[in-house]
Amino acid sequence: MTPTFKGRSILSINDFSTEDIIEVLEAAKRMEASKDKGSLLHGKIMASLFFEPSTRTRLSFEAAMHGLGGSVVGFADSGVSSVKKGETLADTTKMVERYADVIVVRHPLDGAVRLMAECTQKPVINGGDGANQHPTQTLLDLYTIKKCQGRITDLHIAMVGDLKYGRTVHSLAMALAKFKCRLSFVSPSQLRMPSQYLDALRSQGTSFEEFGKIEDVIGDADILYMTRIQRERFPDVDEYNKVKDAYILHKGMLENVRSNLRILHPLPRVNEINTDVDGTPYAHYFEQAANGIPVRQALLALVLGAKL
Amino acid sequence: MTPQRPYKVYAIADGVVIDHIPAMRALQVLEILGVHHEDQPVDAIVTLGMNMESSKRGRKDIVKIEHKELSKAELNKIALIAPEATVNIIRESIVAEKFKIAIPAVFDGVVQCPNQNCVTNHEPAKTRFLTLATKPVMVKCHHCERVVWQDEIRLLGPR
Numbered sequence: 094m095t096p097t098f099k100g101r102s103i104l105s106i107n108d109f110s111t112e113d114i115i116e117v118l119e120a121a122k123r124m125e126a127s128k129d130k131g132s133l134l135h136g137k138i139m140a141s142l143f144f145e146p147s148t149r150t151r152l153s154f155e156a157a158m159h160g161l162g163g164s165v166v167g168f169a170d171s172g173v174s175s176v177k178k179g180e181t182l183a184d185t186t187k188m189v190e191r192y193a194d195v196i197v198v199r200h201p202l203d204g205a206v207r208l209m210a211e212c213t214q215k216p217v218i219n220g221g222d223g224a225n226q227h228p229t230q231t232l233l234d235l236y237t238i239k240k241c242q243g244r245i246t247d248l249h250i251a252m253v254g255d256l257k258y259g260r261t262v263h264s265l266a267m268a269l270a271k272f273k274c275r276l277s278f279v280s281p282s283q284l285r286m287p288s289q290y291l292d293a294l295r296s297q298g299t300s301f302e303e304f305g306k307i308e309d310v311i312g313d314a315d316i317l318y319m320t321r322i323q324r325e326r327f328p329d330v331d332e333y334n335k336v337k338d339a340y341i342l343h344k345g346m347l348e349n350v351r352s353n354l355r356i357l358h359p360l361p362r363v364n365e366i367n368t369d370v371d372g373t374p375y376a377h378y379f380e381q382a383a384n385g386i387p388v389r390q391a392l393l394a395l396v397l398g399a400k401l
Numbered sequence: 402m403t404p405q406r407p408y409k410v411y412a413i414a415d416g417v418v419i420d421h422i423p424a425m426r427a428l429q430v431l432e433i434l435g436v437h438h439e440d441q442p443v444d445a446i447v448t449l450g451m452n453m454e455s456s457k458r459g460r461k462d463i464v465k466i467e468h469k470e471l472s473k474a475e476l477n478k479i480a481l482i483a484p485e486a487t488v489n490i491i492r493e494s495i496v497a498e499k500f501k502i503a504i505p506a507v508f509d510g511v512v513q514c515p516n517q518n519c520v521t522n523h524e525p526a527k528t529r530f531l532t533l534a535t536k537p538v539m540v541k542c543h544h545c546e547r548v549v550w551q552d553e554i555r556l557l558g559p560r
Binding site: 181182183200204205208289 | 518520524525543544
């Protein structure tokens with residue numbers, strides 16, 4: 094049965110079945126190819142409620158809506174909203190639903206967007222809730238992988254960096270497990286993938302291994318998904334200094350890689366991918382960011398029931 | 402092996418006996434049931450046995466409360482503290498009903514999320530936890546998706 098997205102909130106990748114994910118990726122492909130979508134959401138209003146700062150997510154959602162002929166209202170900083178006056182999230186939601194057809198939210202508290210979705214009949218899209226979920230990032234990562242590799246199944250995907258606190262790698266690993274990919278986790282011992290996710294992968298029969306160095310996996314990977322290691326995650330600066338250089342990718346490390354290797358990063362990067370990698374055929378992170386537009390356009394159209 | 406020591410508690414004509422509570426958790430059960438509150442019937446006897454010998458599990462706690470009926474909400478809370486407890490409903494001095502505590506699929510307004518950054522600890526919202534496993538109990542916060550093991554579970558206080 095074709096999944097029905099009309100009116101549905103997009104809150105967590107864990108709410109998505111395999112069929113749901115495939116439907117979104119196919120809709121994003123149609124969206125990207127379409128030359129005739131400029132008024133698909135004409136007359137529709139998207140509320141863009143960013144309770145904490147974001148560059149890529151907010152701009153790409155707003156650009157996505159404008160590109161489909163819809164309009165955008167909202168705020169990019171909770172300091173200017175009535176939240177500062179003590180309004181509850183429930184009241185904010187009940188007010189905003191009267192102004193908009195779809196509500197996009199980023200919020201610093203885990204679970205805040207699901208709570209808001211429970212207060213309205215209008216579809217709510219999670220643009221990131223604290224350390225919990227960022228489902229549109231996961232979907233655009235999956236779309237990017239499928240687009241650059243020609244498939245999403247049976248790939249070897251290596252994730253590098255802060256695997257303990259990084260919500261993007263948690264969600265992506267869970268989603269890739271649905272597609273029989275082989276996963277490699279490369280991190281310092283302090284920042285390993287949490288056992289709750291490893292247990293979930295084991296119970297699904299997903300093949301995975303943990304490593305300490307990028308060199309252990311790079312020759313055999315189809316996708317290298319880089320993330321930033323933040324100094325503040327280490328209680329001791331010396332500990333940080335010991336490990337940080339091992340997780341910096343530079344051009345010299347790309348000599349014996351597969352020709353189809355693509356390097357992804359959710360951005361912003363600081364120094365974990367040296368700029369000398371940018372000019373190689375393997376660098377794919379800016380294309381990945383660009384894919385945020387068709388994926389978010391697909392989601393907006395699906396939840397608003399627009400046919401492409 | 403030490404011989405089993407005899408013990409005697411008052412028989413009750415009407416009320417509830419909660420048996421097979423994990424050792425040293427009976428006080429938590431009484432806390433859930435609010436039997437230490439002053440609004441309990443003044444003539445009700447409450448018997449508490451802690452760290453008693455049990456042939457099945459070594460040590461156990463047991464509570465007997467006269468003139469008490471358990472609500473569904475109370476049973477759900479006890480399930481989190483004592484998932485293997487047995488409940489005996491006593492009417493007219495006989496065991497009218499006996500059943501094992503069942504772990505519900507969903508806990509609404511029972512558990513406090515241990516994640517300090519969870520929205521339910523900051524906004525007026527009823528918590529909801531979904532049961533992932535029962536032995537041992539493992540639940541997941543419906544809002545922040547934090548998985549919580551039995552030992553970490555904290556119940557919400559009275560609101």
